[in-house]
Amino acid sequence: MASSEQRPVPSRMTLQTMKGKKVGASKGHSLLKKKSDALTVRFRQMLKTIVETKKAMGEEMKTAAFSLAKAEWAAGNFKGQVVESVRRPAITLKVTADNVAGVRLPIFTLQRNESLETVGNLGVASGGQVIMAAKESYFKALEALIRLASLQTAFFTLDEAIKITNRRVNALESVVIPRIEGDISHIITELDEQEREEFIRLKKVQAKKQERAAAAEADELGEAGGEGGAIFEDEDDDVVF
Template structure:
């Protein structure tokens, strides 16, 4: 979290809601990136197994192709000059396409045949069977080389993407989420402290109002008593017999 984010996160309910939303988004992003990393790793291991299999097959195919070339040269002599003179364009071409794996674009290559086979009747001449076999073996070798190149390119691309994705997953898991959780904990602590301070303040205000009310009641009672005294009225009960004097004698 940058310094600007620290300044903008003021301990309040709105800040708490904002940080909880960020935490939820970070957790969801971490889950999605983790699933993406798992999918890429699964495809990565599958490609690695195919690369090992293709390299093993490549050794056998190249060995057979070299041996068939030696057989064709022994049976038909040096036929390389005739092949070079008759070739005007490539018969086998490489086509590029793309594959999408968890949002990652992987380049794929495949061999396609362009036009007819110029040497489809090669087997009718001297040593033609060996030459045709040599052509088929080298065709398989070219196809396998293109497949291996496609796998190697996808392997390198996936390796780079997996490293970047794992770094992002680790950053979210070990840096971003703990930082947001610490910020939420700080805001919660500040809000609790503020609530305790508010409760203490209200309690002190109530005590002060109570004392003020007691003082005001006492002052009002003293004022009333002073008013009664100033008007010459006694607070004790009066004796009416003393005020009217002795009663007259009654004659019968």
């Protein structure tokens, strides 16, 4: 077998260590499973929100395009004037994060500074009202676009986090915990075998001691009989012990 597949040394200390590892792995598996479930619930909710936001953004973009067409019909082509008058951005993007079960999801927030907007100076002669309507329509469409971008970015981040979490859950469930349980079973089997061997050895040692004690006792009895025996002679000169 390869060195990476060697079993741990069977001992009581190793057994306690492996049992502690099993408890830790089981707790980690439970926590990761709960995390995966929480992320999956949020993932499904976000998917539903993305579908609704796409539909709303389509309607907003259609409304904004129609408003721009009306503004150009009323005030002419004013795109060049808008581009030339822009000095600083009136709309900026702020990025924050939302923590979902330890996963930080990016959130894009639209910030609007109306004092920097230059569209208000246009349409003084004609078309001012429709230009303002087109501006508001495009602002709503931009809000929907940013909201969709935020949801999709968080969606991909959440999807990757769910895949990583599920891989860890499967690794703990299918590889780590069974391997620890196999090591624990191996250690228990080896310790039981050692106990049986020790018991048999002690029995053999005890049997040897008993044999030696019995032999020594027999020798002592033999010696005592030889020293204490009396010799008598009868009338026929026969020797009697």
